[in-house]
Amino acid sequence: MELTPLWPTVALTLQLAGVTTGVLLLLGTPLAWWLARTRNRWKAVIEALVTLPLVLPPTVLGFYLLIALGPQGPLGAPWLQLTGAPLTFTFTGLVIGSVLYSLPFVVQPLHNAFGAVDQGVLDAAATLRAGPWDRFKSIVVPLARRGFATAAVLGFAHTVGEFGVVLMIGGNIPGETQVLSIAIYDRVESLRYDEAHVLAGLLLVFSFAVLWWVYRLQRRPDVDARP
Amino acid sequence: MNTLAVQLRLQRGDFALDAEWSAPARGVTALFGPSGAGKTTLLRAIAGLERGMGMVKLARQCWQDDARGLFVPPSQRGLGVVFQDAHLFTHLSVRGNLEYGWRRVTQRPLAFEAVVESLDLGPLLTRRPAGLSGGERQRVALGRALLAQPCLLLLDEPLAALDRERRDQILPYLERLPVLADIPIVYVTHALDEVVRLADHMVLLDAGRVSAQGPLTTLLARPDLPLARRDDAGAVLEVTVAGHDEHYHLAHLHLAGQSLYVTGPAPASGARLRVQIHARDVSLALAPPTPSTILNVLRGTVSSVTPASHAGQVMVGVQVGEQHLLARITRKSADQLPVQPGLTVYAQIKSVALVG
Numbered sequence: 029m030e031l032t033p034l035w036p037t038v039a040l041t042l043q044l045a046g047v048t049t050g051v052l053l054l055l056g057t058p059l060a061w062w063l064a065r066t067r068n069r070w071k072a073v074i075e076a077l078v079t080l081p082l083v084l085p086p087t088v089l090g091f092y093l094l095i096a097l098g099p100q101g102p103l104g105a106p107w108l109q110l111t112g113a114p115l116t117f118t119f120t121g122l123v124i125g126s127v128l129y130s131l132p133f134v135v136q137p138l139h140n141a142f143g144a145v146d147q148g149v150l151d152a153a154a155t156l157r158a159g160p161w162d163r164f165k166s167i168v169v170p171l172a173r174r175g176f177a178t179a180a181v182l183g184f185a186h187t188v189g190e191f192g193v194v195l196m197i198g199g200n201i202p203g204e205t206q207v208l209s210i211a212i213y214d215r216v217e218s219l220r221y222d223e224a225h226v227l228a229g230l231l232l233v234f235s236f237a238v239l240w241w242v243y244r245l246q247r248r249p250d251v252d253a254r255p
Numbered sequence: 256m257n258t259l260a261v262q263l264r265l266q267r268g269d270f271a272l273d274a275e276w277s278a279p280a281r282g283v284t285a286l287f288g289p290s291g292a293g294k295t296t297l298l299r300a301i302a303g304l305e306r307g308m309g310m311v312k313l314a315r316q317c318w319q320d321d322a323r324g325l326f327v328p329p330s331q332r333g334l335g336v337v338f339q340d341a342h343l344f345t346h347l348s349v350r351g352n353l354e355y356g357w358r359r360v361t362q363r364p365l366a367f368e369a370v371v372e373s374l375d376l377g378p379l380l381t382r383r384p385a386g387l388s389g390g391e392r393q394r395v396a397l398g399r400a401l402l403a404q405p406c407l408l409l410l411d412e413p414l415a416a417l418d419r420e421r422r423d424q425i426l427p428y429l430e431r432l433p434v435l436a437d438i439p440i441v442y443v444t445h446a447l448d449e450v451v452r453l454a455d456h457m458v459l460l461d462a463g464r465v466s467a468q469g470p471l472t473t474l475l476a477r478p479d480l481p482l483a484r485r486d487d488a489g490a491v492l493e494v495t496v497a498g499h500d501e502h503y504h505l506a507h508l509h510l511a512g513q514s515l516y517v518t519g520p521a522p523a524s525g526a527r528l529r530v531q532i533h534a535r536d537v538s539l540a541l542a543p544p545t546p547s548t549i550l551n552v553l554r555g556t557v558s559s560v561t562p563a564s565h566a567g568q569v570m571v572g573v574q575v576g577e578q579h580l581l582a583r584i585t586r587k588s589a590d591q592l593p594v595q596p597g598l599t600v601y602a603q604i605k606s607v608a609l610v611g
Contacts, residue, residue, distance in 0.1 A: 151304050152342040152396075154329040156356035156403045162330075166355070170346040 034211075034226065041207040044119070045187040048126040052134040052183045053176070055127070060138035061168075064145075082132045086192025093125050093197045117199050122207075125193045134183040141175020142168065178242055185238040189231065258314065259284075259407060259439050263300050265307035272296055272307065272463040278456060280314070282433055283440045285454035285471070287447070293463040294443045295339075298411050301441070302336050303329040313407050313439070334407040335400030339415050341392035343384035349395050350380040356403025363404055365436060373435050374398045374428055390421035394428060401436055408432070408440045414449060429453055430611060447482075451475070451491055451531055451610050472529075476579035478561035478570040483581060488570070489533035490580040491610060496526045506609070511576020516550050517607050529610050534570060536605040537582035541592060543601055551604040553580070557596050560589060569594075573602050 063075060081089055097104040097115035103124075104115045115121040145168050153163045169176070191209040198205035200214055208227055215224035259278040265271075272293040278284035286294050300307035303318065303326070311319040313334075318327045335356075343352050353376065357367060371377055374394045384392065393413050400408060413429070414422045430453060432440060442453055450457060450471065458468040459480065467480055475482060476490040494508040494515060508515040508528065515530065522528065544552055558579060559572035569589045571582045582602060584594070594600070 146342070148338060148340060148342040149344060151299075151302075151329070152336070152338065152399075153344070153355070154304065155302055155332075155334060155336040156399065157330050157333070157359035158355075159328070159330045162359075167344060167346075 034223075036203045037206055037208055037211045037227075038230075040119075040203065040205075041188055044122055044126060044207060045184045047123050048130060048187045049134075049180055049184045051123065051127050052130060053180060056131065056134040056138055056179065056183075060135045061142050061164075063135070063139050064142035078135050079132050081129050086129065086190070087196060089129060090125065090193040090196025093121075093128070093193065097121050097124065097197060116197050117201060117205060119204065122194055122198045122205055125197050126187045126190055129190055129193045130183045130186045133186045134179040137175045137178040137182060138172070141172035141178075144175075145171050174245060177245055181238055181242055185235060189235060259301075259441070260310070260312045261297075261301055263297065263307035263309040263311065265296060265300055265305065267296065270296075270463060272300075274460065274463070274465050276458045276465045276468050278439050278441055278458070280439055281437065282455035283442050283453050284456040284458060285450040286441055286443045286458050286460060287450050288445065288460035290445055291462075292445075292460045294445070294460055295411055297460065298336075298409050298441065298443050302334060302409055303327065303332055304336075316406070332407075333403075333405060334409060335403055335405030336409045337393065337396045337400050337411065337413045339412045341384075341396035343387075343392055343395055343399075345384050347384075348380070349376065349382050349384065349387070352384065352395055352399050353380075353402055356399060360404045365401055365404055367402060370398050370401050370435070373431060388421070389417050390424050393417070393425055397428065397432075405436075406438055408436065408438055410440065410442045412443055412445070414446070415444070426452060447485065447487060451529075453611075472578065476572065476581060478559050478572050478581060483534070483561070483570050484564040486535070487533060488581060488583070489531055489536070490578070491529050491531050492575075492578050492580060494528050494530055496522055496524050496528060498524055510553065511578065513553050513575070515553070515604075515607055517609055519609065531608045531610045532580050532604055533606070534581040534583040537573075537580065537584075538603045538605075539571065539573070539582055539584060539588075539592070539594065540601045540603060541598075544603055547603075549603045549605060551607055553602045553604065555580070555600060555602060557594055557598040557600055559596060560594055573600060575602075 059078070063071060094116060095101050099105060099108050099114050107115050115124065150163055150167060153167050158166060189209060191213070194205070194207055195210055200206050200210050206214070208231055212224050212227045215227065258280055261277065262275040264273045270293065274297055286297065288294050296305055299305040301311055308321045309319065310321070317325060318332050319325060344355065347355065353371070357363070374397060376394060376398050379387065379391060379395065384395070387395065397413070414425055417425065444450060454471050456469070457471045457474045459466045459474065459482070461481065467474055472491050472493060474480060477483065482488060492510060494510045496506065497509045497514070498507040500507055500516070505516045505518055506520065508517060508530065517530065553575050555573040555575040557571055558574045561570045563570045563583055567586055568583055569586050571584060571589065571594055573580050573582055580602060
């Protein structure tokens with residue numbers, strides 16, 4: 029029996045999850061900081077929007093994304109004009125979809141971690157000559173480091189486990205948009221159960237390892253010291 | 256003059272703060288008042304942590320002047336704040352905490368070692384804030400604030416979260432502050448004994464407004480202020496050390512040419528000290544008293560007679576030299592003598608406390 033090479037699929041999945049996590053940390057950090065500190069009346073609306081991907085069927089999100097990213101869509105059309113390439117059924121499109129889909133998994137832990145940073149400690153830093161950006165780097169980031177670790181790991185893992193959105197906007201192009209979860213679906217459809225077993229087993233072990241690490245991280249007492 | 260001048264208005268819900276006062280360039284100014292008077296809010300507004308409206312100036316530096324649209328953020332004001340809860344950085348060691356502000360300034364008249372030594376922080380340097388006692392935390396917070404080389408030090412009830420024993424351990428460090436750093440210090444508290452021990456100048460804050468301000472000795476001797484209505488009301492007088500009675504272990508003090516004796520070791524002769532005499536410990540006589548176990552008697556002139564907090568008592572102001580002491584006596588004895596301004600009296604003092 030000859031197995032289809034798995035590596036391109038695994039590599040593509042890891043690449044998508046890596047890029048998505050990077051983008052999510054860049055976008056999610058200011059968003060979570062704003063949510064943790066603001067008393068703005070729009071806060072609840074933004075929180076609901078951020079959390080929406082948790083409850084929406086991926087097909088709903090995928091459907092709207094397909095329309096928005098499509099060649100005539102409000103995002104897809106200008107992108108096509110600018111770059112000459114469509115957004116749907118491409119890696120870039122997958123990243124956009126994954127960012128939206130995994131957003132709550134990154135924003136929630138960061139929001140919690142930022143919320144736990146005492147305002148009094150930040151006030152003390154302000155009186156010790158630290159400006160806002162300095163305070164964020166020297167106080168907030170180290171105090172919220174577990175939040176960052178959890179956010180990154182959950183964002184990464186959730187993107188690896190994504191199926192519906194990718195199928196809707198990325199399809200199933202091996203080496204281009206075929207990620208692990210879709211490859212499994214593909215193998216099962218074509219009755220190649222042995223390959224499906226390998227891929228499904230990989231994802232199972234990976235997901236378990238990630239969650240185990242996250243829970244261990246949350247249980248461990250705060251020991252690391254810096255002079 | 257390095258004077259701190261404050262004129263701030265601020266509204267938080269039902270609470271309105273409207274305070275105008277100043278603090279001298281040297282020494283400790285106590286911002287004193289009951290809980291809820293707005294002391295902490297006022298202090299935070301001076302630091303720029305709360306946004307009040309008005310003006311805050313230290314010497315020639317202007318930190319806030321809303322008439323000109325000027326508001327300097329806290330990080331650029333160059334002041335030091337010690338909060339009621341130390342607010343140490345838990346992710347850093349004690350040394351890391353001390354160095355936080357230190358690394359962010361370039362001019363350092365206060366040496367790292369000098370501050371560490373005077374606050375006895377040496378043994379704590381490698382410790383984590385989580386493992387420190389309440390008193391140790393406040394010492395670290397104090398050192399951290401001083402090492403940021405402030406031009407004004409604001410202390411917000413730094414002892415309020417500590418028990419009596421730890422408070423007494425920290426007080427000597429606070430007493431040494433003016434020697435360590437020659438900057439104006441504003442000390443917020445609702446504990447009068449801390450004011451008496453630490454402050455030279457006093458601002459009374461009540462329901463968001465300044466009800467009186469001036470030298471500590473003047474305010475404490477005024478019978479018309481709410482201060483005089485407290486059970487522990489009493490004047491603080493400045494005295495000079497005249498000598499030491501070896502045999503009886505008494506310090507001999509001079510006050511306007513008269514003598515006072517206090518138990519305990521005497522500092523060097525000629526040193527200026529402050530003693531506190533509680534109004535409840537003073538009784539008045541018209542003639543020099545017959546010998547009794549009361550050691551201290553001061554001759555003075557009645558300057559005022561004011562109703563006390565209890566209807567059965569009056570507060571009598573007695574001028575001794577240039578200074579005043581307070582005596583709380585029953586209204587009945589006041590009427591019998593009768594005590595009235597201008598009368599020469601002999602104040603018999605049951606207890607005198609050295610307060611620094």
